[in-house]
Amino acid sequence: MPSLRQYFPILDWGRTYNRLALSNDLIAAVIVTIMLIPQSLAYALLAGLPPEAGIYASIAPILLYTIFGTSRALAVGPVAVVSLLTASALGQVAEQGTAGYAVAALTLALLSGGFLVLMGVFRLGFLANFLSHPVIAGFITASGILIATSQLKHILGVSAHGHTLPEMIASIFAHLNAVNWITLMIGTTATAFLFWVRKNLKASLLKLGASRLVADILTKAGPVAAVVATTVAVWAFGLADRGVKIVGEVPQSLPPLTLPGFSPDLLSTLLVPGILISIIGFVESVSVAQTLAAKKRQRIDPDQELIGLGAANLGAAFTGGFPVTGGFSRSVVNFDAGAETPAAGAYTALGLAIAALFLTPLVYFLPNATLAATIIVAVLSLVDLSILKKTWGYSRADFTAVAATIILTLSLGVEVGVASGVAVSVLLHLYKTSRPHVAEVGLVPETQHFRNIHRHKVKTDPTLVTLRVDESLYFVNARFLEDLIQKRVTNGCDVMNVVLMFSAVNEVDYSALESLEAINLRLRDMQVGLHLSEVKGPVMDRLSRSHFLDELNGEVFLSQFDAWRQLAKSPRSASE
Incomplete structure (x- = not known):
């Protein structure tokens, strides 16, 4: 049985599951579900997919990770960086809004999942070490800037385009004469509100005498409040007829069974992006999982994490989703809310399934600007330009690697940024070891x-x-x-x-x-x-x-x- 428990960690923690763990997991699941509903919709928008794809990608993948994953706090689903990488990869093979684009997303999830599972089976988790921490920090910082910039078109209500920072900025300036001022007011108000919620709401509630649990739930529900308020405003004042772009109809159903594309041309085109997404997603996920596990003196198995994340992506491929990984913000929320076991993720999936069945009609009038505001506020927390100052003072070689990764990602796109990050990490290692002390x-x-x-x-x-x-x-x-x-x-x-x-x-x-x-x-x-x-x-x-x-x-x-x-x-x- 030890070998079976190794590949099915649920058989390990499930033996000691008790009523206290159930209570803590349910509370954590409620908080995370509230946070995930608008976030899932937003990340689907970022990936260029219909909003329901974000919810679908947060149900089956979470359930599969519950069975195969080793982290007791990691929350799996769409994340900003992987969603941006997905949009960049899919833009090479199909146009957004077409059936081919959705099939390509499923295929990308399939390739990513298959690659992760193979790495886990052959215990190749060490390959992620070829990405140095400074390079990862530089890539995530640059990606955060790209993501925030890409959402400005939704805040302004214009149809800008581009995959690099110069392209996006040039396109936005070229369309400034077409700004929808109502959309701009909704977007800026939602963004300002979400920033205030993130920085000040919890402290204000605690000062007013609210319990820490209530303050946490209300703070995490900030995006939901923005969604409700702007949706009601668009519906009540008929703003959709005045040019405000809305989510529109979202299917009221559980995730459907879907089939990825197996065309040789499609597979060959998406193979390299799938591998890059796998590596980046794994590095982000395992770093979060290890950090949270250390706080409770627990441990994770990186090779089994590969299998868990691979299974999650395979689940997304066959249930209408797109590539997923362990998210930093939702995992921290899950941990802080008291999640005891991966079962908290299963309860979160149940909550999202209920939302998919009964709540999707309520988001018909949800403005895209609000989802864009949700993304901007979330990703700007990833931007850490201080890494440049830190590495400059500590190691000029590391500074060069960070600066090169940031510049290349912003100027040439995320895929070139990832590839250059890997190359710079390897070259940096070879340079350092070629002149040993x-x-x-x-x-x-x-x-x-x-x-x-x-x-x-x-x-x-x-x-x-x-x-x-x-x-x-x-x-x-x-x-x-x-x-x-x-x-x-x-x-x-x-x-x-x-x-x-x-x-x-x-x-x-x-x-x-x-x-x-x-x-x-x-x-x-x-x-x-x-x-x-x-x-x-x-x-x-x-x-x-x-x-x-x-x-x-x-x-x-x-x-x-x-x-x-x-x-x-x-x-x-x-x-x-």
Whole structure:
């Protein structure tokens, strides 16, 4: 049974499910459902799909994640960044509003889900590590700016277009003469109200004596209040006849059974966007899940999370949805509301199903401007330009990666931004590891410890050079070590022995082995001994399977202090 519980976590937490957990999960589900109804509609709008697609994408996926997911607080469904990526990908294959566009959305969810499940089955969650945190922060910041800008057309009531920031701004300015002033008033009022609700309502309610639970529910219901007020206003004053664009008719039904497209051309076109959406969605989801799990001393299994998110996306593909992942805001709300288990998600799905059956006629007169305001307020919290200042002060290389990701995403679009983020992350890693930190060390007086001769007062010996290698050795940096040793040994003629301190070396690949052999031969010709110290067991095992140790013209010491005692001829202070 352990293997079965591994793939079906519901069998684990479900055994201890009790009345208290049920109560907490139901309360959390009510709060999250209230928040998700307008949010789901808004993210469908962002993805270029009918509003009901947002609700459909929040029912079956949540239920499937409840069965396969390991996080007890993660709330799965449409999110802003993935919705933007979806719109960008689908725009390449079909026009918004067509049947082909909706089928392409299902296919994208299918590809994303299939890729995630395969990664989970083969335990490839580590691949997400190729996206560094600074690059992810830069991409999300740029995406937030793009998303907010893309919604300005709904606030203004114009038909602007574009997938990059310059295109969007140029298109908006070109259509300013067609602004619908009633729509603008609705949009700006809703945006200002939602900002006020987010920043001030909870504190105001607590000051008035409301309980924290009531304050939380009313604050999360802020978007619902905006939806109700603007919908009533449009209906009561007939504003739809005065140019205010509305949601219109939303089918009153549960998610239908749908079939993605399997055309080879469609699959090949959407394959790369599907993979990028999978990676971005997984990184966002697993980071949120790990953060929330740590607060309750719980743990998640990243590889099983891949399967859970994959199953959720497959569910969306066959129930009229589009790609989904774990959302930051809704997950935090779910956690703060007291969700104990993934069952809270199942109850949320039930609430959304009830809304799909009975409440959709009520949103007929809901203005698109209100949904746009909901999106703008939600995504601006993702924008963190301070990451530029932080990385500039800490690491110029990380700053370059963040700045490049932001600029490329804004100027060339989200897909190029994601691809460039992956490329920059990999190149940044290769750059850093290609020039590993190698410190020449000496003995700290009256101890057996060795430290950098340029940072500490230590004992050295002119006949002995000890280099501490602070990085695994592989094909990218192997030559760097060769050149460094060659330069150090030829600086003077007193050196008789070189010791490579391998305490931080976890791996030596074949290219690095060849470099070590070349170093050994060169030093032998110079009548300089090459020694190793503090070699880790796995590295020693690998070296033992080669001829390197047999041909080494020195020794392998258990500790650097042993090497010092045997090889140091005339130790002296480094300051002398």
